[in-house]
Amino acid sequence: MSTDTVTPLDEHRYVLNMGPQHPSTHGVLRVILEMEGEYVMNPQPVLGYGHRMHEKMAESRSWPNFLPNAARMDYLAALIYNHGYVGVIERLAGIEATPRAEYIRVITSEMNRLQSHLLWLGVLVLDLGAFTPIMYTFEDREKLIDILEDVTGSRLTYCYMRVGGVVRDIDDKFISRTREYIDWQRSRMPMYENLVTGNIIFRKRVEDIGEFTPDLARRYGLTGPCLRATGIPYDIRRAEPYSVYPEFDFDIPTETAGDCMAAYKVRFREIEQSLRILEQALDKLPDGPVMAKLPKKIKLPAGDATYTVESPRGELLYHLTADGSDVPYRMKIRVPSFSNLSVLPEICSGMLLSDLCACMGSLDLVIPEIDR
Amino acid sequence: MKEYFALIFTGGKSLIVGMMITLREFFRPIVTVQYPRETLPVSPNFRGHTILIRDEEKEFKHRCISCKMCQRECPSGCIDLAGEKREGVKGMVLVKYHLDFTKCSLCGTCVEVCPTDALDFSDEYRHVGFTREEFHYDLLAKVEEKE
Amino acid sequence: MTFLPPELLRILVTVVCAIVIVFGNAVVMGYLERKFAGRFQRRPGPMEVGFHGILQLAVDGVKLVGKQLVIPRHADPVLYRIAPIISFAPSIMPMLVIPFSPKLQGRDFDVGLIFILAVVSLNVLAILIAGWSSNNKYSLLGAMRSVAQNVAYEIPMLLTLMSVILVTGTFSLRGIVEAQTNGIWFVFIMPVAFIIFFAATLAETNRAPFDLPEAESELTAGFMTEFSGMGFSLFFMAEYTYMFIACSLTVILFLGGWQGPPLPFAEYSSALWFFLKVYVLLILMIWIRWTFPRVRFDQLLNFCWKYLVPFALVHLMITAVVLKL
Numbered sequence: 001m002s003t004d005t006v007t008p009l010d011e012h013r014y015v016l017n018m019g020p021q022h023p024s025t026h027g028v029l030r031v032i033l034e035m036e037g038e039y040v041m042n043p044q045p046v047l048g049y050g051h052r053m054h055e056k057m058a059e060s061r062s063w064p065n066f067l068p069n070a071a072r073m074d075y076l077a078a079l080i081y082n083h084g085y086v087g088v089i090e091r092l093a094g095i096e097a098t099p100r101a102e103y104i105r106v107i108t109s110e111m112n113r114l115q116s117h118l119l120w121l122g123v124l125v126l127d128l129g130a131f132t133p134i135m136y137t138f139e140d141r142e143k144l145i146d147i148l149e150d151v152t153g154s155r156l157t158y159c160y161m162r163v164g165g166v167v168r169d170i171d172d173k174f175i176s177r178t179r180e181y182i183d184w185q186r187s188r189m190p191m192y193e194n195l196v197t198g199n200i201i202f203r204k205r206v207e208d209i210g211e212f213t214p215d216l217a218r219r220y221g222l223t224g225p226c227l228r229a230t231g232i233p234y235d236i237r238r239a240e241p242y243s244v245y246p247e248f249d250f251d252i253p254t255e256t257a258g259d260c261m262a263a264y265k266v267r268f269r270e271i272e273q274s275l276r277i278l279e280q281a282l283d284k285l286p287d288g289p290v291m292a293k294l295p296k297k298i299k300l301p302a303g304d305a306t307y308t309v310e311s312p313r314g315e316l317l318y319h320l321t322a323d324g325s326d327v328p329y330r331m332k333i334r335v336p337s338f339s340n341l342s343v344l345p346e347i348c349s350g351m352l353l354s355d356l357c358a359c360m361g362s363l364d365l366v367i368p369e370i371d372r
Numbered sequence: 373m374k375e376y377f378a379l380i381f382t383g384g385k386s387l388i389v390g391m392m393i394t395l396r397e398f399f400r401p402i403v404t405v406q407y408p409r410e411t412l413p414v415s416p417n418f419r420g421h422t423i424l425i426r427d428e429e430k431e432f433k434h435r436c437i438s439c440k441m442c443q444r445e446c447p448s449g450c451i452d453l454a455g456e457k458r459e460g461v462k463g464m465v466l467v468k469y470h471l472d473f474t475k476c477s478l479c480g481t482c483v484e485v486c487p488t489d490a491l492d493f494s495d496e497y498r499h500v501g502f503t504r505e506e507f508h509y510d511l512l513a514k515v516e517e518k519e
Numbered sequence: 520m521t522f523l524p525p526e527l528l529r530i531l532v533t534v535v536c537a538i539v540i541v542f543g544n545a546v547v548m549g550y551l552e553r554k555f556a557g558r559f560q561r562r563p564g565p566m567e568v569g570f571h572g573i574l575q576l577a578v579d580g581v582k583l584v585g586k587q588l589v590i591p592r593h594a595d596p597v598l599y600r601i602a603p604i605i606s607f608a609p610s611i612m613p614m615l616v617i618p619f620s621p622k623l624q625g626r627d628f629d630v631g632l633i634f635i636l637a638v639v640s641l642n643v644l645a646i647l648i649a650g651w652s653s654n655n656k657y658s659l660l661g662a663m664r665s666v667a668q669n670v671a672y673e674i675p676m677l678l679t680l681m682s683v684i685l686v687t688g689t690f691s692l693r694g695i696v697e698a699q700t701n702g703i704w705f706v707f708i709m710p711v712a713f714i715i716f717f718a719a720t721l722a723e724t725n726r727a728p729f730d731l732p733e734a735e736s737e738l739t740a741g742f743m744t745e746f747s748g749m750g751f752s753l754f755f756m757a758e759y760t761y762m763f764i765a766c767s768l769t770v771i772l773f774l775g776g777w778q779g780p781p782l783p784f785a786e787y788s789s790a791l792w793f794f795l796k797v798y799v800l801l802i803l804m805i806w807i808r809w810t811f812p813r814v815r816f817d818q819l820l821n822f823c824w825k826y827l828v829p830f831a832l833v834h835l836m837i838t839a840v841v842l843k844l
Contacts, residue, residue, distance in 0.1 A: 014656065022739065023739060038660060038664075061447065064445070064447075065446075065447035065481075066447070129727065129811075130813075131556070131809060132394055132560050135560035136397070136561070139403050150415045152417075153415075153417050168417065194386075194389050195393045195394075199390050199812065201813075201814055205812060353738075354813075354815045357737050390810050391806060391807070391810050393810075394809060394810045395806070398555075401561075404561070406567075
C-alpha cells in the first residue's frame with residue numbers, strides 16, 4: 001500500500017508504523033495502524049520485505065533444482081513444503097513413492113508440525129508478555145529437532161524428501177528416540193495447561209479477542225487452525241487425503257467460538273493428535289526400500305498437477321503447469337499465512353494495540369511464507 | 373455477585389498454580405550448555421559443507437573423476453571444478469574444486485549425483501569469517517592437507 | 520573532624536550511605552533478576568564474567584557509560600536529557616527516612632510515610648517527560664499508560680495504608696515498626712491489606728504483570744525506547760530503586776520492619792532482618808514477573824477499580840469499626 005491510498009486522517013487520529021522491525025510482528029511484516037489513542041482503527045499489512053520470488057525461481061530452473069527452495073518458504077514447516085513439492089512432481093510424472101517412504105514422510109511431517117506448534121505456543125505467550133513458557137517449549141522442541149537432525153542432516157531448512165522417496169532411511173534408534181519423545185511430550189502437556197491455558201491473565205487476554213465467523217473465514221479463504229476454530233472441520237489430511245493419512249485414526253479438533261482462545265485450543269489439541277499419528281505410523285511402519293526404482297532422467301510430461309498438503313498454518317497448495325520441458329512453465333504456490341493475514345484489517349479494527357499483538361500471535365504468521 | 377467472588381477465587385488459584393510450576397522448574401537442572409566451553413556431540417548424519425572423501429588407495433587421494441555432474445546439477449551454481457588430461461594417467465585429473473559456501477543451500481544434490489561417491493558432507497558447523505572469500509573453500513586443498 | 524558540626528557530618532554520612540544503597544541495590548537486583556530469570560527458564564543466566572557471572576553487571580555498567588547518548592532528531596533536547604535525572608534523583612531521598620534498624624535511620628520524620636509517597640510519585644512525571652520528549656509514538660503511548668496506571672493504583676495503596684495508620688496512629692515509619700512488636704506483624708492481622716498493597720506496588724513500580732509502560736512485545740520498550748547509554752541505565756537503576764523502596768515500605772508496614780530473632784548489637788545488626796525481608800519480597804516480584812503474561816490496559820484499570828479499591832474500602836471500614844469497638 002502506498003501512501004497516496006491512505007485517506008486523510010481525522011484530527012484526533014494518528015498513524016503508527018508497526019514494523020518491519022517490531023518484536024511481535026515475527027519477522028519483516030509491517031502493519032500501518034491508524035490509531036485513536038490506544039485503539040487500532042484500520043490496520044493495513046504491508047508485505048514484500050522478504051520477497052525472494054520463489055515462484056519465479058521455480059519457473060526458471062529445472063524442477064529438481066527447486067527442491068531446496070521449498071524448505072525456505074516456511075522455515076517452520078520445511079518438511080511439509082518438501083512433501084508438497086515432491087508430491088506435485090510425482091503426481092504429474094506418475095511416480096509412486098515406496099510405502100515405507102510414504103510413512104517416513106508422514107512421520108517427519110508430523111514431527112515438523114509438532115515443532116511448529118510448539119514454537120507457536122511459546123511465541124504467542126511471549127507476545128502476551130510471559131517470557132518463560134517459550135523456554136519450556138524450546139526444551140521440547142530441541143529434543144524433536146535433534147531427532148530430525150539425526151535423520152535429515154539439518155535442523156531447520158530440511159531438504160529430505162526426493163521424488164520417489166526420501167534420502168535416508170530411518171533406523172531403530174530414530175524409532176526409539178521418537179517413542180521416548182512422544183511420552184515426554186505427553187507428560188509435558190498438563191504443565192502447559194496449568195501454566196498457560198488455565199492462567200487467568202492469559203485467558204482474559206485471548207478470550208473474545210479477534211472473533212471471526214465461519215462466513216468471514218470462508219470469504220477470506222482462511223484455512224488451518226484458524227478456520228477450525230470457527231467450527232468448520234476442514235483439514236486437508238481428511239478433506240482431501242494425501243500420502244498415507246487415510247490409514248491413521250486421528251481427530252480434527254474444532255472449536256466454535258472463533259476467537260483467539262479457540263484457535264489456541266485447536267492448536268493445543270492438534271499437538272496431541274500429531275502425537276497420535278506419530279505413534280500409529282511408527283507401529284505400522286512397513287519394511288522395504290525408501291527410494292522407488294526410477295529412470296535416470298525423469299521427464300515432466302506436459303500438463304497440470306495440483307497437490308495440497310496441510311501445513312501447520314493451513315492449506316498449502318502447489319499447482320504445477322509443465323510444457324514438456326525440464327523447466328516448469330508455471331508454478332503457483334498457495335500459502336496459508338497469506339490468506340490468514342488478509343483477515344487482519346477486518347477483525348482487528350477497533351481493538352486495542354495489545355489485542356492486535358495477541359491476534360497476530362494466534363494467526364501464527366510466518367512472514368517469509370507470505371512473501372515467498 | 374457470586375461470579376465476582378468465584379472469579380477472584382479461580383483466578384487467584386490459577387496464578388498460584390502457575391507460580392508453583394515455575395518454582396518446580398527453578399529447582400530442576402539446567403538444560404542449556406555454555407556453548408564455546410562445552411559443545412554437544414554433532415550427529416554423524418549432520419550435513420555441513422561438502423568435502424572430497426580421502427581415499428588412500430587412489431593415486432590423488434580422492435575419487436573425483438572431474439565429470440562435472442555436481443557442477444551441472446547444483447541448484448545454486450556454487451561448485452567450480454576443472455580437470456585436465458595428464459600424461460600417463462587414465463582419465464581426467466582434478467586440478468581445481470572450489471565450493472562457494474556463501475551460495476550453497478546444503479541440499480545434497482551433488483552428493484547424490486556423484487557417480488564415484490567422491491563427495492560427502494563434513495560435520496563442520498562452526499563457520500566464522502570476516503570476508504566472503506573465507507567461505508570459498510578449496511576442497512582439493514582440503515583433501516590434500518588432511519593426512 | 521572538629522571543624523564539621525556533627526549535624527552536617529551526619530547528613531553527609533547518610534547521603535553517602537543512601538547512594539551506596541541505591542547503587543548496591545541496582546547491582547544486586549540486576550544480578551539476582553538475571554540469575555533467577557535464568558533458573559526459572561532452565562538456563563544458568565550470566566556465567567562468563569567472574570565467578571558465575573557476578574561481575575557481569577559491572578561490565579554492563581562500563582558498557583552503558585561508554586555508549587553514545589543518542590538524541591532523536593525532533594526530540595525536545597532539554598526535557599529529553601533531564602527526564603532520566605528526574606526519574607533517578609528522587610529515588611535516593613526515601614533512603615533517608617527508611618528505618619533499617621532502630622539506630623540506622625537518616626532522620627525520623629513524623630510524616631515519613633507521606634514523604635516517601637510524595638517523593639516516589641515524581642517518577643510518573645519523569646516517565647511522562649521521557650515519553651513526551653522522545654518524539655516517538657511508542658514512547659508516548661507508554662508514558663500515557665504509565666500516568667493512568669500510577670494515578671489509579673495510588674488509590675488502593677493509600678486506602679490500605681490508611682488501615683495501618685488507623686491502628687498505629689502515626690505516620691512515622693519508626694513508630695509503625697515499633698507498633699508491631701512481639702511478632703504481631705500487620706500481615707497476620709490484615710492479610711488482605713497486605714495483598715492489595717503488594718499488588719498495588721507491583722503496578723506502581725511498573726513491574727510485570729503490570730509492566731504496561733514498557734511492554735516490549737507491544738511498545739518495543741515503551742517510554743525507554745529512544746534512550747541509550749546512561750539515560751537508559753538511570754531509568755533502569757531508578758526502577759530497581761523504586762522496587763526496593765516499595766518492598767521496604769511493605770516490610771515496614773506489614774512485616775515488622777527490622778524485627779526478627781534477636782542478634783548481637785541488635786540496634787544496628789537487625790538491619791540484616793530488614794534487608795532479608797526486603798530481598799525475599801523482591802525475589803517474589805522477580806518470580807511473578809517471570810511467570811505471568813502481561814495484563815491488558817483496560818483490564819489493569821478494571822482490576823484496580825473493580826477489585827482493589829472496593830476491597831480496600833471495605834477493609835478500611837472494617838478496621839475503623841473494629842478499632843472503635
